[in-house]
Amino acid sequence: MVLTILRAMQQDASISNLALAAHLNLSPPACSRRVERLERTSLIRSIVALLNPVKLRVGMLVLIRVVLERATPESFSKFEEAARKVTGCMECHVVAGEFDYFMMVRTRDSESFNRLHSEQLLYLPGVRQLRSFMTLKEVLSSTQLPILI
Known part of the structure; x- marks a missing residue:
């Protein structure tokens, strides 16, 4: 039952309680109670x-x-705090491999990205390479x- 609720809500979170029931x-x-329980237990994080x-x-x-100069807890913390403030940053992930972070940024066009790059990305703390x-x-x-x- 829980999985059915989760699947239905992932497909259309605007489904009415009546239709879901x-x-x-x-x-x-009963349906409303189950959905509320899923929200309380954080299986549904947000709608x-x-x-x-x-x-x-x-x-x-x-x-x-993104590759950082150093892989220290302090450099990671400073970078992450600054990355949260980058305009249009949708996701930022610590990754394993040849680089340290992977970011997804949304912007209008190449000109606006160039501006974002020169005004924000180049000033991210501890960055060796973007x-x-x-x-x-x-x-x-x-x-x-x-x-x-």
Whole structure:
């Protein structure tokens, strides 16, 4: 039952409690209690609207590899604090391998990215190297997690 609720809500979080209850063959109050329990236990972290980046004029997606000067807890902490403030930064991940971080940034176009690069990215603390990749086409972009339980 939990997995069915999670799958249904991942596909359409705006589904009404009445429609979800009918889908699950539950009464609306029972359905509502189950969804509330999923929220309390953090299986449902939040319910959001997915906005259209092109319509909002931030259609360019830039992937950025970051290498820090040093791999110390302090340098990681300073970088992460600053990365959270980068305009249009959608994701930032510590990664294993030949670089330290992977960032996803949304911006309007190459000119606005160039401005972001010169005004913010170059000043991120502890950075030795930035490699930016402007995407040409999004083949797949999903917010739906695989439910393997």
